[in-house]
Amino acid sequence: MGDVFKEQLVKRMPTRKDALIKFGIISGCLLIAVIALALIPGFLPIIVGVMGFVLFYVFGMMKKEFEYIITNGELDIDCIYGKARRRRKFSCDVRQALILAHAGNRDAEHELKAAEVVMDLGSGAVNENTWHLLAAQGGKRIKVIFEPNEMMFNAIKSYISPRKIYKKL
Numbered sequence: 019m020g021d022v023f024k025e026q027l028v029k030r031m032p033t034r035k036d037a038l039i040k041f042g043i044i045s046g047c048l049l050i051a052v053i054a055l056a057l058i059p060g061f062l063p064i065i066v067g068v069m070g071f072v073l074f075y076v077f078g079m080m081k082k083e084f085e086y087i088i089t090n091g092e093l094d095i096d097c098i099y100g101k102a103r104r105r106r107k108f109s110c111d112v113r114q115a116l117i118l119a120h121a122g123n124r125d126a127e128h129e130l131k132a133a134e135v136v137m138d139l140g141s142g143a144v145n146e147n148t149w150h151l152l153a154a155q156g157g158k159r160i161k162v163i164f165e166p167n168e169m170m171f172n173a174i175k176s177y178i179s180p181r182k183i184y185k186k187l
Contacts, residue, residue: 021089021090022088022089022090022091022173022176023087023088023089023090024086024087024088024169024170024173025085025086025087025088025170026085026086026166026167026169026170027083027084027085027086027098028083028084028085028086028140028141028164028165029082029083029141030081030082030083030084030140030141030142031141031142031143032080033142036080039080040077040080043073043076043077044073047069047072047073050065050069051065051066051069078100078102079099079100079103080099080100081099081100081101082097082098082099083097083098083101084096084097084098084107084139084140084164085097085098085104086164086166086170088112088170088173088174091111091112091113091177092109092110092111092112093108093109093110093111093112093151093174094106094108094109095107095108095109095139095162095164097139107137107139108137108139108160108162110151110153110155112151112174112177112178113177113178114153114154115151115152115153115178115182116129116152116153116154116159116182117129117130117150117151117152117182117183117184118149118150118151118152118174118175118178118182118183118184119149119150119152119183119184120148120149120150120184120185120186121144121148121149121150121163122146122186123184123185123186125184126150126152126184129152130150130152130161132159133152133159133160133161134158134159134160135158135159135160135161136160136161136163137160137161137162137163138163139162139163139164140163140164140165141165145165146186147165147166147167147171148163148164148165149163149164149165149166149171150162150163151164
């Protein structure tokens with residue numbers, strides 16, 4: 019079997035938590051601007067410029083994408099913040115995965131609930147491409163929620179025993 023290398027990007031959809039964080043940051047900046055205007059009006063343009071830079075940077079970093087990479091049976095999932103910074107979120111050899119279950123399949127629900135750590139590394143919405151991967155790492159059971167497309171799923175599936183795969187119902 020030749021080398022296998024597939025990759026896929028999944029954009030994370032904004033959540034209510036993200037909206038609340040943005041609202042809090044904007045409210046805090048407005049409060050600081052009002053206080054600065056009352057106490058030291060000469061520094062207001064500098065303070066507003068610094069707050070604008072902070073808002074631009076923080077809001078940019080709140081935009082997330084997940085990159086799924088499968089290389090010869092090794093699944094790596096990285097989070098890309100603001101299309102600039104990359105951080106590895108999950109890595110495992112899929113041959114060692116305990117199960118791979120579709121989000122709509124209830125047959126593996128008991129095993130998935132036994133996971134000690136849950137990592138949502140998908141778009142945030144459950145759809146027909148949402149899968150759960152259960153893996154054991156460092157003595158813990160980790161459930162990874164991700165959304166591979168058909169090409170990525172077929173690459174992952176080729177390394178996992180068919181008995182460990184719970185397909186769509």
